[in-house]
Amino acid sequence: MTLADGTYRLGPSTGRLLIRTSRAGLGRRAGHDLTIEATRWSGEAVVAVADPDGSSVSVTVETGSLEVREGTGGLKALTDADRAEIKRTLEGSALLHTAEHPTITFRSTRITGTPQSFEITGELTIKARIHPVTVHGKSNDDRLLHGWATVTQSTWGIKPYTAFLGALRLADEIRVEFDVTGLEPVDGAG
Template structure:
């Protein structure tokens, strides 16, 4: 529910298919991230059950507080990954055309995820990763009475 001009009365609920997550870029490390590496990481997230997608096919977020404006906002809430729920903060920005971009930093081990590693550690994901999203159009739910 988005209440324009009154973020305290707004709420956000999101569900993501766990198998749809992809690594888009990597920085640092001993080896540059290639398209083949990205494909292998995506396969490993599901096939080797790092996210246990068969048991936990979705990742959910439910807000507990929304602050800011549509142009610059912060949403705190409960993030559930692999059946474990912990607090998370999402930061975001919007443009005048309704496009929203946001990000949250997630420490994988908090949710019981062992960070991906390959080539004897030459290629690995950090425990702390930034998740990003882009929403082209929001459809507000009916506001509660």
């Protein structure tokens, strides 16, 4: 499938949206590098292949939909109880405060490059704070589109998780990744 001009819906039926964390601190061997998936998200992409600046992307993620999919490293395997505790921590006031801030949004402000290699500059809103982010992307034979951005949590007022009096902590920088495996045209497009 090749990328064609049009307006497309994005969401779990068209791809995956992942957050990857890493550990820091003296106790980092005890913790896990996490892969967290947004299970409820939606978006729209306007594609103008010959005129990338005429393209745009917007995505909204429900903060309560973040689910721990994998935990690698650590002294012991990640348990279901660990996953439940991580989800409670994510949703709490110290991190995302999902009750007060039920969504995270991204809106592109500029797109450059080609479908094979592109950059999307935009505004990421987390906990009512808006800051610029650059998404790097590419297209290849395996996936229609793949991309990633580095997000520094403290920029949005998120204090990275710590344990054992700070000896174990999540790194401030996390990696947000997406894979688009299919496209759903908005009625009359594509």
